[in-house]
Amino acid sequence: MKGLSTMRFAGIALTVLLTTMTPMSGTAQTAAKPATSTRPAAQPWKQIPIPPLHAFKPKQPKRIELANGLVIFLQEDHELPFINGTILIRGGSRDEPADKIGLVSLYGQTWRTSGTTTVDGDKLDDELENKAASLETNGSTATTSVNWSSLKGDFDTVFAATMDLLQHPNFKADKLLLAKRQLETGISRRNDDASSIANREAIKQVYGPTNPYARQEEYATVEAVKLADLKAWHDKTVVPNGMIVAVSGDFDSTVMEAKLRKAFESMPRGTLISTPPIHFTDPHRAIYFAEKGDVDQSNVLIVGLGTERRNPDYYALSVMNEVFSGGFGSRVVQDVRTKLGLAYDVGGSFGASYDHPGIFYVIAGTKSTSTVAATKALLAEIEKLKTEPPTPAELNKAKDQVLNSFIFHYDSPEKTLNEQVILAFYGYPPDFLDKYKTGIEKVTSADVARVANKYVDPSKLAIVVVGNQSEISPKLDTLGNVTNLDIAIPPPPGKPTR
Structure with missing residues (x-):
């Protein structure tokens, strides 16, 4: 969501010219009116030529694949005397058992805080702090990871600690308990913020609550996760043919390759974790409401399935997205916020993920009394997207904005490295970035109209509203039938419902 900009008003100094009229003998003179000019104000900035963008050729990392299937990316960057590294491991929260949701999050925290069989996690903290270095583990949707950073001169020591943590973890019961308490604190507070509720419930409506x-x-x-589950997860996922190692910074690639080969080549191949097929079905047009009685505003989300980045229409959809909701000059912001004044915050995106459909959403934060009007305005903008192709000015502006923002996403060697790692992880060709600029430049107004009509179906969009029902007027049911969402938090096992 885009934040509100601060409006600064400049004062206008008014100068009043007083003309004194001197009476003349027997006559009354009239003050002469200043001549008005019809010449338009000069706009010299419009005469400044804007050259085309240079060819986009970011420096590509060196790619190495070991015999055991492990992939290494090396990106030299000698600007600063630091070396950063990541070990990306296949398997994330989408792969954890349905009765142990939270396992990967607990694993990612407990792994690091427990330490290894030779170094306690707390002692490891002190050793790293003395070197101004870091070593962290994390769990996410599709991966777990180990990340480290150090000064160039401390690389060997910090990397040795990283390999020790990777190969000899020592999961401890007290650290797992601490991770559980922190995760459960988040559960207890997940209904504190209205926008968080709206986002969470919108995702459920798009993908389905059990997806x-x-x-x-x-x-x-969370309580179902045991210490043995963490150990089993580690043994199941930490195999070289399911890992990508990426290192960037101030080093010589030949020397670094030799160090990494020595560290990883002896690891035997293993069985990759299997992700079962995940099915996606478009939501139905319906209105869902969650009560948040302590607010005087509403969060409105209109959501549906997006697409994948490997979709051939990805380029046209990217331009469509920019025209529709790409910034303060986009249609939805200009019409719903600026012209109609129905929302203090409005935006959207036609989401594209790497290996599953993203989410198409339009969002608005509005006063309780303008909830229905704002929802209608958002729906009207969606319909307009399908019936009114972008003008030449809209198209050119959108393409320029997409290309300029895209280039700044990869304006450093480390950013380019990270993207190449992600592309490799999800099986995209390494020249995917090279084709992006050309793909965007070829998009026409007709292409945008075509994909808008192909991928945006108002009958397959769910409407989620979080707000104070007593203050919403007119009522939401003027838009159609409303289903009330139950956002109550189930209590811990053995405790009564609050």
Whole structure:
């Protein structure tokens, strides 16, 4: 969501010219009126030529694949005397059992805080702090990871600690308990913020509440995770043919390759974790409401399925997205916020993920009394997207904005490295970035109109509203039948419902 900009008003100094009229003998003279000019104000900035963008050729990292299947990316960057590294491991929260949701999050925290069989996690903290270095583990949707950073001179020591943590973890019961308490604190407070509720419930409506991309931790699923589950997860996922190692910074690639080969080549291949097929179905046009009685505003989300980045229409959809909701000059912002004044915050996106459909959403934060009007305005903008192709000015502006923002996403060696790692992880060709600029430049107004009509179907969009029902006027049911969402938090096992 885009934040509100601060409006600064400049004062206008008014100068009043007083003309004194001197009476003349027997006559009355009239003050002469200043001549008005019809010449338009000069706009010299419009005469400044804007050259085309240079060819986009970011420096590509060196790619190495070991015999055991492990992939290495090396990106030299000698600007600063630092070396950063990541070990990306296949397997994330989408792969955890439905009765133990939260396992990967607990694993990602407990792994690091427990330390290794030779170095306690707390002692490791002190050793790293003395070197101004870091070593962290994390769990996410499709991966777990180990990340480290150090000064160039401390690389060997910090990397040795990283390999020790990777190969000899020592999961501890007290650290797992601490991770559980922190995760459960988040569960207890997940209904504190209205926008968080709206986002969470919107994702459920798009993907379905039991879909691995929409599931949420509960007290029961967190408590079901045991120490043995963390050990089993580690043994199942830490195999070289399911890992990518990426290192960037101030080093010589030949020397670094030799060090990494020595560290990883002896690891035997293993069986990759299997992600079961995940099915996606478009939501139905319906209105869902969650009560938040302590607010005087509403969060409105209109959501549906997006697309994948490997979709041939990805380029046209990117331009369509920019025309529709790409910034303060986009249609939805200009019409719903600026012209109609129905929302203090409005935006949207036609989401594209790497290996599953993203989410198409339009969002608005509005006063309770303008909830229905704002919802109608958002729906009207969606219909307009299908019936009114972008003008030449809209198209050119959108393409320029997409290309300029795209280039700044990869304006450093480390950013380019990270993107190449992601492309490799999800099986995209390494020249995917090279084709992007050309793909965007070829998009026409007709292309945008075509994909808008192909991928945006108002009958397959769910409407989620979070707000104070007593203050919403007119009522939401003027838009259609409303289903009330139950956002109550199930209590911990053995405790009564509050």
